[in-house]
Amino acid sequence: MAKRDYYDILGISRSAEASEIKSAYRKLAIKYHPDKNPDDKEAEDKFKEAAEAYEILSNSEKRQRYDQFGHSANSASGFGGSGGMNMDDIFSQFGDIFGGGGSPFDSFFGGGSRGGRRVQRGTNLRIKVKLTLEEVAKGVEKKVKVNKQIHCHTCDGTGAKDKSSSKTCGTCGGSGTVRRVTNTILGQMQTSSTCPTCNGEGVEITSKCNTCHGDGLVRGEETISINIPAGVSEGMQLSMSGKGNSAARGGIPGDLIILVEEIPHESLKRDGVNVIYDLYINFADAALGTTVEIPTIDGKAKIKIDAGTQGGKILRLKGKGVPEVNSYHKGDQLVYVNVWTPKAVSAEERTLLEKLKGSANFKPQPGKSEKSFFERIKEYFE
The missing domain is CATH 2.60.260.20 (Urease metallochaperone UreE, N-terminal domain)
Known part of the structure; x- marks a missing residue:
């Protein structure tokens, strides 16, 4: 069954601010809280669904990935996501949502240790x-x-020297919170706060572990x-x-x-999903045509250079680029052809070039030449 959109779950727009996200989640958490809906599987599922949506959208990095890739950003390759959130994970959020007291129902119901005890992260x-x-x-x-x-490993993370060195907090009875009843003109008001003795953990340590010193x-x-x-x-x-x-x-x-x-690759450059390779050929190969071997991501590949190829021509190797994240689409490899002009020539080479220089075929013919480099680039991306 496909997951619902996180924004739809919280009933907010995709441009919602952090305060709107928090407020929307708070309302749903109260509405579907297990203490308010005992033995209601549907309410429990909605409670967990809202918590998962809040966990992603309240985190700027996770929200950015979700906006870009959807649910696949949270499930693919084990990154991010909260599909395995349990009740302890969810109740640990309440310190941020409800001001440090844990479950908003502690003051109305029995106040069990599940919601009140502080869960460290x-x-x-x-x-x-x-x-x-x-x-x-x-x-x-x-x-x-x-x-x-x-x-x-010595204390198994409890911080206590041994089992006898850890006991239920006598102040809060293990709940992690203390409640106070005050008389007001509206009658008695009950408030709860973090237990000052155990700092909300519900446990007192009388003798600390020698390895971790109680941490x-x-x-x-x-x-x-x-x-x-x-x-x-x-x-x-x-x-x-x-x-x-x-x-x-x-x-x-x-x-x-x-x-x-x-x-950085020694020969290839990445441009988004495309890969670029600068191919240099000599004047003779450009005029007569040739076959050359070039590097690709998958290894070597042979490509044909047609006779009369102009400098600046772009050849495309379809599907030889980089795939998009969580997509079947792949970019291409673009081969930029550069005709190499030697900086120095020998006497014999100069004599040959001087003979060719006067030939009609070696005179520039702008009207008959291929399209310019920039025109070819524009056509490719259009």
Whole structure:
């Protein structure tokens, strides 16, 4: 079943500002919240659908990729997206949406630890990946070693020295929030705030782990396999959800942001989806015609140069360029023909050229020549 458009899900226009996106999601989160719709599978699905839409559209980088490539930007090659969001992921967003209190229903319902307890999120990591033109054209799997924060293996990320060193917070009872009831002229008002004792985690540590000193995290190295789709370009940013720094206390890991860098090719130049090659031939080959071998992304290829070829002519090798990202369309290879004029000639060569110089065939004939270089360029792109 095809996914619905994220803008339609939130009921906003494609030009909506960040504040509009946040407001629209807040309304839907309240409307379809599980505490308000117990045992309602349809409401739960809409709740998750709205959370997924908000996760993409509230992030400028993910939103830009979605606007350009649609849902394929989030599913192709494992980049971005939130198709596997669970309730913990969703409730972790509420600190931003509802001002740090977790679920907006905590003060109306029982206030279970699921919505109130603060869920930490690891920070994002950024790396650069250098790609050759061949790798860009065909797509590639890259394995990179990333130095990052990982869970402490000694305490399994809890930060406690042992099991007896960690206990439920006595102040909030493990919920991560404390509630206060105040009397006003309108009656009693109940408010909730982050527990000051456990900082919203719901757990107190009496004795810290000797390895991570209570942080639950240590520096480590992870080898990550990155599947880069064909057609990416210089400066494009891709992301892998959950591959950034780990978060303490079983929190949500950050994302890995991959910045694409292209390694210049020794012979070919990229121009969007097209590839350009400058071919240099001598005057004799241009006049008599010849067959030459040129480099392409796929290897060597032979092309025919017709007799009387003029300098500036453009030959096209259809489908020998770079594919568009997540598309079947491929560009072409354009071969720019340049007639090489020697800067110095021998006495014998000069004698031959002097004889040819007077021939009628060697006199410029603008009216009979092929179209100009700029005219051919214009025709090609039209």
